[in-house]
Amino acid sequence: MPVNYIDMARTFKSNAEQVGIVQGHRLCPGCGAPIIAKFTLMTAKKLGFEPVVGLATGCLEVSTTIYPYTAWTVPYIHNAFENVAATMSGVETAAKSLKKFGEIPEDRKFAFIAFAGDGGTYDIGLQSLSGMVERGHKVLYVLYDNEGYMNTGNQRSGGTPTGSNTTTAPVGKVIPGKVQIKKSIVDIIGAHEGVYAATASISDPADFFAKVEKALNFDGPSFIAALSPCTRFWRIPDSATNSVSKLAVETKYWPLYEIDRGVYRVTRKPRQFKPLIEFLKAQGRFKPLLSRPDADEIVNKLQEYVDKRWERLLALEEATKDKYLR
């Protein structure tokens, strides 16, 4: 029974503290991360789950729990930067064990949700995440991908896109910013096979909610990579969070798809695509790149890359149809 979004919106409109994360936190205006947290928690609650959240060190963590305050009205644990997946493996296993020992009721329906940024996921936390998925813990891991170490002031991560200007891979006279291509994190997690992995965008709430629902009802680990605009270091206006997210989808920069036990499915197929340059031009972080004399050459290459990736995705969808690996 899919969650009724309108009903969900009504429920939480008059009952904001019930969402799980409340106002008063110190995230920047326009930050994508709390929207992602809300979308996830609202869906979990609406489906009747009791959410228990874990956070990796990062923007969402430091800005919501400045002692003695907390913005969380659901149980919350932050351990360290690289280990939210292992920490939540422990929390989930504790619940399983306490049920087995008969110390908590068997019918408690928890939703164990980990939130982490790209640094805590693509880079320092990848091992911990891989371990959690491989062992099959029933945890939903939500990546809020703001494409850099934004909490510490815009350093390059494995999730930073090519050509973006960061403080540790700046666009210089010789080097045009980050030269490597962003890791395909969903494919990496999807390759663990016994997992539901998907991308999501806050510009498409219906797709987002549906994926959270699928993830929470999945019998095993799940992973959602949500693009999370960072107004401060993507150099975009506070009001552009949604429009830039939308552009990311419309330019094939952030295709919306899922990998369910090896089966690829593209969940949104725009009839018309916009050129990638529109996504790049909308953000100040690409301005130094676009001011270079070789900008066209680099942008063309990136356009070619997103085109090829889209074609590959469609081919994978076709090739893996109904071929569930597990």
Next chain:
Amino acid sequence: MMNIDLKKSKAVTGAEAVANAMRQIEPHVVAAYPITPQTPIVEYFAKFVADGVVRTEMIPVESEHSAMSAVVGAAAAGARAMTATSANGLALMHEIVYIAASSRLPIVMPVVNRALSGPINIHCDHSDAMAERDSGWIQLFAETNQEAYDLTILAIRLAEHEDVRLPVMVNLDGFILSHGVEPVEFLPDEVVKEFVGKPKRVYPLLDTENPVTYGPLDLYDYYFEHKRQQVEAMEHAKKLFPKVAEEFEKISGRKYDFVEPYKLDDAEYVMVALGSTNSTIKYVVDWMREEGFKVGALKIWMFRPFPKEKIQYYLNGRKAVVVLDRSASFGAEAPLYEAIKSALYEATIRPRIGSYVYGLGGRDIVPEHIRKAFMDAIEGNLLVDEQRYLGLRE
């Protein structure tokens, strides 16, 4: 010295003894990663799980960092959670070892002491435990397999006491104890179960009706106070340890304390050490006493919190004290020596004192080495500022 009834005991390795303590404790969650020489503990326990002997859920994590992270999560959730490790594994956990203590999670972790890399070495020394001595964990050291077993059980009660709520490392010497076979007197399962009881759940994450936030950002306005509370919790551990030890004595007949004096009544020369080497020291004490030397030994059972008062009580007024360290502190005095020397600063009659580092990387220590150090003390040949070495080629 501990009297073990050989009729009631079984010949087991330290690893088997500890694994059986864990079986009897039956924690809700064990997360562990194999590392020599801790491995047999995890292997024995995994077999208990596989055979359904315990209901414990085991998490076969992909690293020690994740092992400690997972037990932190499990303990915060409200479970009794344990792990075990050695050397580099403990070093990899290091970051989370501090977080476990500051989150006041009563995790009990046997540490099978092994030399830290590099160069890589798998044998016993105490460099792994010493690297964590300021982490906020209670640190106990076992001399024998019996003690490793007993202290693991006792540690649960100490860790979980509401006035303490601190994690405990139970240290046992790698290979010497973990793989060495000794007689161990096991307590009946139901006696252990009753002794450890059910864990009291304090602010469990799974209580969704009363949500709590674990691990908030704690800046200059509160962090200091929280550290002060950890200092206080250690004081509580010191106060409570004798009570827990007394209760343990009631079920086992075996007496534990912060330290164990050996032939100290009239001893003029006292050797202080941690772990299994104490057995060799006791042997040498007996041997030298036969020759008329007034020697004795002081074993340190609890290294953190450091039982300063007990040490002062036993060492005040002796002619000389020899401290044996199985780890070095490069550029400073060896850890146990430094602590003993510091405690003796307040003694009314300060003994002469000398520092001996031995056994690094599993280098054997033999009675002759210990005798040599005692003879240095007896002959007035101790220099407070000189670190000497036993069994080292120079």
